[in-house]
Amino acid sequence: MTTLVDKSKVPWWVSNLIVPLVNLTLALIVSGLFIFIAGENPFEAVRLIIFGSFGYIEGFAYTLYYTTNFIFTGLAFAVAFHCRLFNIGGEGQAYIGGLGVFLVAINFSFLPVPLVWLLSIFGAVLFGAAWAFVPAYLQATRGSHVVITTIMFNFIASSLMVFLLVDVIRDTAQMGPHTVALPKEQWFPGFKDLAATFGIKIRYSPLNISFLLAIIASFFVWFLIWKTKWGYEMRAVGHNTQAAIYAGISPYKNIIIAMCVSGGLAGLLGVNEILGVHHKIVAGFPAGYGFTGIAVALMGRNHPVGIFPAAFLFGILYQGGSEVTFDMPNITRYMFVAVQGLIILFSGALENLFRPQIESFFVKKLNHGVKI
Amino acid sequence: MEYLSDIASLINSTLRISTPLVFAAMAGLFAERSGVIDFGLEGKMLAAAFVSAVGSYFFGNPWLGLFLAIIACVGLSMLHGFASVTHKGDQVVSCVAINILMIGLTTALAAAWFGQAGLTPTLGNDERFLEITLPFANSIRDVPILGIIYSDILSGHYIFVYIAYLIVPVVFWIVFKTSFGLRLRAVGENPSAVDTAGINVFSMRYKALAINGILIAFAGAYLSTAVNANFFREMSAGRGYLALAALIFGKWHPKTALIACLLFGFTDALQIRLQGVELPTIGTIPVQLIQAIPYVLTVILLAGFVGKAMAPKAIGQPYIKER
Numbered sequence: 043m044t045t046l047v048d049k050s051k052v053p054w055w056v057s058n059l060i061v062p063l064v065n066l067t068l069a070l071i072v073s074g075l076f077i078f079i080a081g082e083n084p085f086e087a088v089r090l091i092i093f094g095s096f097g098y099i100e101g102f103a104y105t106l107y108y109t110t111n112f113i114f115t116g117l118a119f120a121v122a123f124h125c126r127l128f129n130i131g132g133e134g135q136a137y138i139g140g141l142g143v144f145l146v147a148i149n150f151s152f153l154p155v156p157l158v159w160l161l162s163i164f165g166a167v168l169f170g171a172a173w174a175f176v177p178a179y180l181q182a183t184r185g186s187h188v189v190i191t192t193i194m195f196n197f198i199a200s201s202l203m204v205f206l207l208v209d210v211i212r213d214t215a216q217m218g219p220h221t222v223a224l225p226k227e228q229w230f231p232g233f234k235d236l237a238a239t240f241g242i243k244i245r246y247s248p249l250n251i252s253f254l255l256a257i258i259a260s261f262f263v264w265f266l267i268w269k270t271k272w273g274y275e276m277r278a279v280g281h282n283t284q285a286a287i288y289a290g291i292s293p294y295k296n297i298i299i300a301m302c303v304s305g306g307l308a309g310l311l312g313v314n315e316i317l318g319v320h321h322k323i324v325a326g327f328p329a330g331y332g333f334t335g336i337a338v339a340l341m342g343r344n345h346p347v348g349i350f351p352a353a354f355l356f357g358i359l360y361q362g363g364s365e366v367t368f369d370m371p372n373i374t375r376y377m378f379v380a381v382q383g384l385i386i387l388f389s390g391a392l393e394n395l396f397r398p399q400i401e402s403f404f405v406k407k408l409n410h411g412v413k414i
Numbered sequence: 415m416e417y418l419s420d421i422a423s424l425i426n427s428t429l430r431i432s433t434p435l436v437f438a439a440m441a442g443l444f445a446e447r448s449g450v451i452d453f454g455l456e457g458k459m460l461a462a463a464f465v466s467a468v469g470s471y472f473f474g475n476p477w478l479g480l481f482l483a484i485i486a487c488v489g490l491s492m493l494h495g496f497a498s499v500t501h502k503g504d505q506v507v508s509c510v511a512i513n514i515l516m517i518g519l520t521t522a523l524a525a526a527w528f529g530q531a532g533l534t535p536t537l538g539n540d541e542r543f544l545e546i547t548l549p550f551a552n553s554i555r556d557v558p559i560l561g562i563i564y565s566d567i568l569s570g571h572y573i574f575v576y577i578a579y580l581i582v583p584v585v586f587w588i589v590f591k592t593s594f595g596l597r598l599r600a601v602g603e604n605p606s607a608v609d610t611a612g613i614n615v616f617s618m619r620y621k622a623l624a625i626n627g628i629l630i631a632f633a634g635a636y637l638s639t640a641v642n643a644n645f646f647r648e649m650s651a652g653r654g655y656l657a658l659a660a661l662i663f664g665k666w667h668p669k670t671a672l673i674a675c676l677l678f679g680f681t682d683a684l685q686i687r688l689q690g691v692e693l694p695t696i697g698t699i700p701v702q703l704i705q706a707i708p709y710v711l712t713v714i715l716l717a718g719f720v721g722k723a724m725a726p727k728a729i730g731q732p733y734i735k736e737r
Contacts, residue, residue: 076519080526128506176713186716187662189453189506193655194709201706209700336510376521376532376647383515391497391508 056404058343061397062389066341066355069388073381081372094365095358101365103233103247109357110249110314113256115335116353117263118307120344122188124267125300126280131177131192132308133332134199135170139309141203142169143316144211144323147224155227163255163313170309171302173199178301182294188301196332207325220324230318250318252310259307260346266303276300308332330379337382340390356382422566424683429567429575430641432679434459434633434650436578438657439664439671440585441629445491446666447589448622449602449728453509454494455630456654457516458487462634464520467534467645468527470541479541480635487634488627490516495623499616502732513654521647532647534638543572543640572640574632579672581629586668598622602726605733615733633657652709659712666726674715681708 074084095105115132122129129135146165150158177191207219215222233249267273278286279296286293315327338356342348363378388395438455445452462483470479490512498505521532528534551569555561589595600608601618609615633653638645656678664671685707692698 076522080523082526128510130510180713180717184717186713190655190659190662190716191713193652194659194713197652197709198706198713201702201709205700205702208702333514337514340507371529372526374522374525374532376518376525379518380515380522381518383511383513383518386507386514387493387497387511391503391505391511392501394501394503 051405051409052401053404053408056401057397058348060404061393061400062341062343062348064396064400065389065393066385068395069381069384072384072388073377076380077373077377080377082370087366087370087373090366090369091358091362094362100245100247101361103244103249104364105354105357105361106233106253107247107249107314107319107357108360109353110253110256111311111331112334112338112353112356113260113349114310114314115308115332116338116342116349117259117335117346118304118332119335119339120342120346120349121263121267121276121307122300122304123339123344124273124280125276125296126283127178127181127297127300127304128189129174129177129192129301129304129308130189130333130336131174131195131305132311132335133328133330134192134196135173135305135308136311136315136328136332137199137203138173138312139166139170139306140312140316140323140327141206142166142309143312144221144224147228147317148222151225151228158228159230159317162317163310166309166312167306168309170312171306174301174305174308175298178298178305181301182297200326203323204325207323211323213322218324220320221322223322224317226321228317229321232318248319250314252314252318255310255313259310260350263307264346272296272299308335333379334382337386337390340386418562419566422562424680424687425567426570427683427686428676428680429579430571430679431682432675433572433575433578434636434653435657435660435675435678436582436672437574437629437633437636438654439661439675440581440668441626441633442658442661443585443589443666443668443671444598444622444629445626446661446729447602447726448598448619449605449726449731449733450495450498450619450623451505451509451730452494452626453506453655453658454490454512455633455657456650456652457509457513458490458627458630459634459637459650459654460513460516460520460648461486461490462631463638463649464516464524464534464634464645466631466635467537467638468524470537470639471535474541476537476541476543476635476639479639480631483635484628484631487631488624491623491627491630492620495620498732499619499623502734505730505732517648520645524645524647534645537639537643541639542643543574543636545570545572546576572636574636574640577632582668582672589668594621599726602728605728609733609735615735619733630654656708656712659716662725663715677715678708678711681711 077084077087094101096102115136118132119129142165143162146162147158150161173195177188177195180186180191181188204219207221211221213220213222230250230252233247234244237244267277275291276296276299278289278291279293283293311328311331316323320327334356338349338352342352359378359381363375366373367375438459442452442455465486466479466483469482470476494508494512497503497508524532524534548569551565555565589598597608597613597618601615605615637649642649657675660674660678661671663674685704688699688704689701690698
């Protein structure tokens, strides 16, 4: 049994930097083992991942494009988690958020483009929040566990969207289940276009100005959670509901606010995917980003400052991972879904595995062996 | 008499579809009654489906496949226990980790080993479980009513179906009539009182998780070595969550959980029959919307009937032994 460490003596960088890095390393070691079991060389896989995500400018742009998505979904999970709610419905909220973007953009195309963009972003937030509202309301009033209801809402969103894409808003001139494309002037300027204005010629990548939106969203979440009364109330409810009630804070209201903000953030994924990349709704565009957001948030310790590097790391894994799947026939993208699971396991559920040992090691070291 | 055989086939498929839900709900019951949340049923079911399909394929024996699936699921349950009982990590996070890990790993390994986009090879008849025709089923089919009940509803299922419905009274007996069951429930309600009485809370929770692993393995093996003849990507399709919803709706009680499972199974059976059928006044409902019915029903049931205070009191809380 390890002795408990006086928390106030542990420097912040040990608990917020060293411990997460150790956990991440453990997750990556086990991932390497899986890659080995699948019949490939893990060290070669690491080389491919680094080359794929940093080795050339378009690869790096892809990395940042994935980062954008993971920032949105990571922030979404984190906001709800501060109220101790497990919003694992980011996938469905993003899907419906995309519907909001598209419907606003196509119906308000007579307005000036920047205004359409603003309204579309608003549409994404509104639709995503609305999809989170029902599970939130049921959790708050009926105690229906939000994990089950949000998962069910993912399935329902998927059915609903396929129905809409097949029967209602399908581009009838085309075969696939997708809508017509938005007018070209509404498309978000991509990294390629921006580079071209500076006279640099690069090839296509899906990176676009949504990346800036992700940074704005990060500041918004930081401000909301740590600098406003609402954020304080949400954290109070999450930390100790009974105490919050005594302090006159309504858990009912805060559960709904936290979930709706969370759903709205997940909906922003639709902005990146619809205005920035596909320019139309394609079936299944959230592609698991919603679930990855859980791993991102847990790794980033639910703080925007942590979520940004965590999202970047997952961007590297995704982009580098697709490089790996090109070169290694035995590895599919599902291997990287497994890696996500391992990261959630080691930096979420097993985060206390080595924490006491590491913390007491550093406390002793820093106090030069003085017994505390 | 046409509608009679329609009803018989609907009941028949209800029993069939509910089977994995029943195993999963009983598995969840043991974990949750001991105070450990188990959202990981979904991931464990996938793991069992994958392992049993691969095991049967390599060893040519479905029972060996089932045995390996049990080992895999008990292992995952122990991992869940290691994270959430021993290390007092967050139980829901641990479950989500197991689910995502299994979605990824099963498909990735299937692709790596068999190269068929996340499928395992199709099992031959001697490598999987087959439907069992009960004795005299064919000879008494023509007896009115009784013949239909015996030959068309009760006969002709996989062995899992019979095990599932026989296991429910066994679970009831263990949980409510044995001292083990009493301790199990006490650990989930008031662990410190149980600890005071000299019973080890941690080992009780680990035992509950071990039973949980064994039961959930049957659900997965049923999917990949009985109703289907191979494993395919994400084949559990939310059944783990449905089972958990049934357990909650059934107020953590085997009998009511069974009824909830049958209700889900019935809705799913009905859903399959409704596809492409022209209904009076409504017309044909699009397939995608019909397929969403069980999920919508889950939400409605959870919202409409579950009181707040029914869950085991200590659920989700790691037990911290005072010194």
